[in-house]
Amino acid sequence: MRTTTTLRMSLISLKRNPTRTMLTMLGIIIGIAAVITMMEIGNGSKTSIRNSIEKMGANSVMVMPGSMRPPGGARVGAGNAVSLIPADADAIGSECPSVGAYSPVVRGNGIHVVFGNVDWEPGNIYGIAPAYLDIRAWSIAEGRAFTNAEVDANARVCLVGSTIVKEVFGGMSPLGCELRIGEVTFEVVGVLNSKGANMMGMDEDDCVFTPWTTLRMRVTGLKYGSASNTSSTIADSPGSKFAISGLALYPEPDSRITRDHLFYSKHTQLNQIIFSAVSVEKIPDATREVSQLLRKRHRLKVDQEDDFRVFNSSDFMNMLNQTSTLMTNLLLGVALLSLLVGGVGIMNIMLVSVTERTREIGLRMAVGARSRDILKQFLIESVVLCLSGGIIGILLGHGMSLLIEKVARWPIGSSPEAVVAAVLVSASVGILFGFYPAWKASKLDPIEALRYE
Secondary structure, X not given: OOHHHHHHHHHHHHHOOHHHHHHHHHHHHHHHHHHHHHHHHHHHHHHHHHHHHHHHOOOEEEEEEOOOOOOOXXXXXXXXXXXXXXXXXXXXXXXXXXXXXXXXXXXXXXXXXXXOXXXXXXXXXXXXXXXXXXXXXXXXXXXXXXXXXXXXXXXXXXXXOHHHHHHOOOOOXXXXXXXXXXXXXXXXXXXXXXXXXXXXXXXXXXXXXXXXXXXXXXXXXXXXXXXXHHHOOOOOOOOOOOOOOOOOOOOOOOOOOOOOXXXXXXXXXXXXXXXXXXXXXXXXXXXXXXXXXXXXXXXXXXXXXXXXXXXXXXXXXXXXHHHHHHHHHHHHHHHHHHHHHHHXXXXXXXXXXXXXXXXXXXXXXXXXXXXXXXXXXXXXXXXXXXXXXXXXXXHHHHHXXXXXXXXXXXXXXXOXXXXXXXXXXXXXXXXXXXXXXXXXXXXXXXXXXXXXX
């Protein structure tokens, strides 16, 4: 019997009971739809991670205070340096040949900004040096960036993101306007180009940048000049690029200053140091040089943990990719389990179909159909069921992905490989789970089959 004839007969058999046919395909439809959705969401996550890393700066590296030790608090070294300080940033820039630009970073948490009658809490208020913008590949859309001279002078100038322009200034140009940050008034000198959301979905444009010295001294720390009582007992940090003339706010640590000293902890600790390697290829060298330098500066012994953490863009990408891949694989496992259940369902229905059509099988054999013709017909029915379910599942899965993208604003990425795999898996499930019912039908005795009631 020709394959086309067998295929036509299989389709006729499936059309006899459309409700059963659709219910039989349901397991395959759900399984394939889940596979397609998970693959497209996983691809979208990886693309989002890659884009976010590029926004961070392809060769940027961050140094954070505290060790990697789990709960119990971040430890500090046995030496006098208890955290990251401006002198550490200076040393990184001057003593690490693989390091290009660098910037201290301080954060202002929970601080509101006010303009007119608008009160707003930005997602990020950072105190930085001008090099931060180059490291992050963050350009100015309007106005200018502040200068190193303004950092040294603790100038009350700031840059704002596009979200701040929209929410605080009502979309008008903020250049020259006075923006109150906490209790201190700043002049807006520049507007940052939009970067959009980062890999965690947070709006990077909801930000305000000031000179780090100004944010630390005027906003988050003591008021300007309030350190006068301390300046006579603590020496200035020698040779620091970011030293504050006339104020001993950032001294080199020595035996006279303890880690519990309130003034020291408020005015010398940095929340972060960010730097760029001279090239992407030099990131491992830069990371190693910085780690060795900070261990030396913090006087850590060989058997002691680092009291800092170094993260580069590759580390972030690998960590997030591993997490994304793990979650995708777990969800794929659930989807494949659904496919397995669907395959078992198809085998059960095909066995029922063989039983119901026993007399038909016997009659066909009696008029000349061979066992292989019967085997082929039932196998084709099973494969057609699975392929039809697979195609519907592919369309449904892609539709679900588009819905998730629109409603949850979660990025998706099309996956041609997943579509091809879904078709192949559907056909394989049809062959695997349809073979036994088809074989059982082909082995029926024609005489016994004709006697079946």
